[in-house]
Amino acid sequence: MPELPEVETVRRGLEPAMTGRRILRAEVRRDGLRWPFPARMKERLEGARIESLRRRSKYILGDLSTGETLIVHLGMSGRVLVSGAPAGGFVHARAVAQKHDHVILHMEPAPGDPQPGHGGRVAFNDARRFGTMDLWPTAQLENHRLLARLGPEPLGNRFDENWLAGRLAGRRTPIKAALLDQRIVAGLGNIYVCEALHRAGISPRRAAGRISRRRISHLVGAIRAVLREAIDAGGSSLRDHRRTNGELGYFQHQFRVYGREGEACKTPGCKGRIRRLVQSGRSSFHCAQCQR
DNA sequence: GCTGTAACCTGTCGGC
DNA sequence: TGCCGACAGGTTACAG
Numbered sequence: 001m002p003e004l005p006e007v008e009t010v011r012r013g014l015e016p017a018m019t020g021r022r023i024l025r026a027e028v029r030r031d032g033l034r035w036p037f038p039a040r041m042k043e044r045l046e047g048a049r050i051e052s053l054r055r056r057s058k059y060i061l062g063d064l065s066t067g068e069t070l071i072v073h074l075g076m077s078g079r080v081l082v083s084g085a086p087a088g089g090f091v092h093a094r095a096v097a098q099k100h101d102h103v104i105l106h107m108e109p110a111p112g113d114p115q116p117g118h119g120g121r122v123a124f125n126d127a128r129r130f131g132t133m134d135l136w137p138t139a140q141l142e143n144h145r146l147l148a149r150l151g152p153e154p155l156g157n158r159f160d161e162n163w164l165a166g167r168l169a170g171r172r173t174p175i176k177a178a179l180l181d182q183r184i185v186a187g188l189g190n191i192y193v194c195e196a197l198h199r200a201g202i203s204p205r206r207a208a209g210r211i212s213r214r215r216i217s218h219l220v221g222a223i224r225a226v227l228r229e230a231i232d233a234g235g236s237s238l239r240d241h242r243r244t245n246g247e248l249g250y251f252q253h254q255f256r257v258y259g260r261e262g263e264a265c266k267t268p269g270c271k272g273r274i275r276r277l278v279q280s281g282r283s284s285f286h287c288a289q290c291q292r
Numbered sequence: 293g294c295t296g297t298a299a300c301c302t303g304t305c306g307g308c
Numbered sequence: 309t310g311c312c313g314a315c316a317g318g319t320t321a322c323a324g
Contacts, residue, residue, distance in 0.1 A: 002317065002318090003317065003318090006317080034318095034319080034320095058318080073318085073319090074317095074318090075317090075318060075319085076316070076317055076318055076319095077316085077317085128316090128318095130318060130319075131318090132319095146319090180318090182318090182319080189317055189318070190316095190317060190318085191317060192317095236317080238316080238317065239316070239317080240316090240317075241317075258317095282316095282317095283315085283316090
């Protein structure tokens, strides 16, 4: 499922239910997801207050009052649904555990909650179990094996034309594969790489090291634009992504190439049709007329 | 070091 | 209707 815009949408949805509140009870319903959960995860979560909720790449980071950070990755099919007390606008009808609800956090109610004694219920659901959860000392977070090698945030100051040109120089791998490499830029996935390359007019097959500075500059702008628009739309819902209140994102209606094989290219003046090709086992959607 | 592929696991969809 | 294969938004490990 989730690329950067979907994860950011989930993080924003979790804030009213979690930030500043204690975890009263943690239901850990299996031993792990992609990897085993950390030892005594239930005990380490219960009683901890969530001081802040951040996002790094596709990871949600919950800084706890205990000095540890809860690291959550939603994998391909993960979702987080909030139900319970309706304060802050998070209402979802589900109040009992569903299939694939692997971890459920029962949160402390806020003072203004209209149902005293009933805080939010936060359920981490992941059918394919490619997601992960871990606990790690907040002060050493940059050393965590999943976070240590991540490249810059695409919406941050460190990611610019100079950085990208430097990382692509000399590479013969297709630009599509290079942009999926989280060490080069952190947070992009298959959908938004396809969309950004189309906006920049660059073929997904072009060798990464053979793109001019001028086109790299356009690509940086295209990546930022498509991510910002997707966040504003609440992400893209194809199969699994849901906001924390169960609603769908709607950026999929604005796709220019992804999933549009055989349809007309949306670039003004272009008469091409969208093609699908497989690169590294994954679908790339592009227009051969206006992407070179 | 770089590159491509297999593997992880489950649900959905299309074809027969 | 039921079965089967292909495919799906991510990431790591491994072989070449």
